[in-house]
Amino acid sequence: MRIVQLITQARGGPVDHAVEMALAFAERGHDSHLIGPPGDYADRLRGSSAHWHGAAMSGALDLRGGRAVVRHLARLRPDVLHAQDRRAGLLGRLWARRATPCVYTLHGVPDSLADLVPGNVAVAPRRRRDGLAYLRAERQLARLSGSVVVTPCEAVATYARRHVGVPADRVVVVPNGVAVDVTVDAAIDAAGDTGGNTGGDTGHDRAVRAARGADPTPDTTAPLAVWLGVMAPVKRVDLLVRAVAQVPGLRLRLVGDGPERAVVEATIDALHLRDRVELTGFLAEPEAALAEADLFVLPSAAEACPLALLQAMALGLPAIVTRAGGLPEVVRDGVEGLLVETDDVRALTTALDRLARDPALRSLLGDAARARALSDLTAARCADRLLDVYREVAR
Known part of the structure; x- marks a missing residue:
């Protein structure tokens, strides 16, 4: 054909x-x-x-x-x-x-x-x-x-x-x-590029092992949340930054660029979060940035079936997403991740704090997320x- x-x-x-x-x-x-x-x-x-x-x-x-x-x-x-x-x-x-x-x-x-x-x-x-x-x-x-x-x-x-x-x-x-082989191979390659683990386990190493099918080990560092997408109003990235500000010790990596970047940076500066929030800009191959994380967050006001979420799940990351559009069709609350109401900063903060404090829950949800991605998505x-x-x- x-x-x-x-x-x-x-x-x-x-x-x-x-x-x-x-x-x-x-x-x-x-x-x-x-x-x-x-x-x-x-x-x-x-x-x-x-x-x-x-x-x-x-x-x-x-x-x-x-x-x-x-x-x-x-x-x-x-x-x-x-x-x-x-x-x-x-x-x-x-x-x-x-x-x-x-x-x-x-x-x-x-x-x-x-x-x-x-x-x-x-x-x-x-x-x-x-x-x-x-x-x-x-x-x-x-x-x-x-x-x-x-x-x-x-x-x-x-x-x-x-x-x-x-x-x-x-x-x-x-x-x-999601192209599982491409996503996993990119994560593994990134692990090799870092020169290996130099003391203590990292989210990067855990994600790569999860992608290979190995059991993750307990977290020994401050947890890292990652967001991936286009910085547009619909993505509610500024809301995510405000929620992270209320979760002590949680780090955030924002992968992407777009028309709302100036607003996001202003929010980061106003909340004095430059030491906890990293902006990478657009990455043609974001798998390495995802593989270093402990959890994935998507606080959008509208979504369908975003590839960013599927990539994160394929790497064994638990997800915190809103109930917008098709997201509840991908992530089941308490199974592959946590669902929160859209535009609810308090609910998002609570979910972030819960996963940041509970490595065992992150592992459980992440394993289920990876299994779902490999079987259905x-x-x-x-x-x-x-x-x-x-x-x-x-x-």
């Missing part, structure tokens, strides 16, 4: 997901292609049996970029076209119509519509044009193209059926998956589910 995936972004969760799927499809013997703008992600495809085709489309009205994408599609003539972001979904489905089987993954929703997803809270004011641009247009695209809409969680699927109006039989839930399992969708659409 010739599978062509289309992206118009160069960075982000949908891009990482598309790369993992392109590699997985190729490993299964399919003719796998990815069309997208130049970016670091393309390096992972070079030397593999998957193929990357460069085409940058800067906006919905970028006719030159759109023509470049269409030329690739016309030349490749895919058996199935899979659009992996909103702009790709617009162009891809208009090109495919009913002549080419088409799948579109709705990874998330605009911030102004976030509260329409069960579990999410309002993130940005609703604009008058949102209903036309994102609800009616999406409904018409789904019907015009005959495409199947894939969502990474049931919460977003409910939004697609209830608010967009996509027919229920055209919506399929396929959770994202791998890239291989995700690829197999998508291939089933492709075969059905092709029929």
Whole structure:
């Protein structure tokens, strides 16, 4: 089967997901292609049996970029076209119509519509044009193209059926998956780069051993919490910093960058936390930063099935997450981690303090998190589910 995936972004969760799927499809013997703008992600495809085709489309009205994408599609003539972001979904489905089987993954929703997803809270004011641009247009695209809409969680699927109006039989839930081997190998490589343990066990060493299947040892250092993502208002990173300030001794590592970084840094300075909070900026390979941690935190106001969370779970990290969107579908309270109410600083503080003080609980939840990631949330399992969708659409 010739599978062509289309992206118009160069960075982000949908891009990482598309790369993992392109590699997985190729490993299964399919003719796998990815069309997208130049970016670091393309390096992972070079030397593999998957193929990357460069085409940058800067906006919905970028006719030159759109023509470049269409030329690739016309030349490749895919058996199935899979659009992996909103702009790709617009162009891809208009090109495919009913002549080419088409799948579109709705990874998330605009911030102004976030509260329409069960579990999410309002993130940005609703604009008058949102209903036309994102609800009616999406409904018409789904019907015009005959495409199947894939969502990474049931919460977003409910939004697609209830608010967009996509027919229920055209919506399929396929959770994202993490490339376990890549995540674990990166953590192990990072452990080797540190020159080994020089006295006392570290969260880094424990995570690598957990990734290899070994039992973690008791903590002997101040615990380290890690957050990974884009610093945008929806992520509530400033709220996380305020919560950490109330947990004595807990250290925090923030991996990522974005428009809210200045706000986050101002909060850190106002609370005099420079000695306990580290900002790494964007890391193309964040596995090493995750592997050094004792727990993972995601206090978002809106989420679907974030790869950052799956990466952390694959490394055996217990997670503290909000009840936003699809997060409760991934982390069960008291099993793989702790669930807290969104925008509740007190609840977040209590959960952080609980895990910071209890290494045994961290170990228990971390083991369950890793088991869940390895059994249900791998890239291989995700690829197999998508291939089933492709075969059905092709029929």
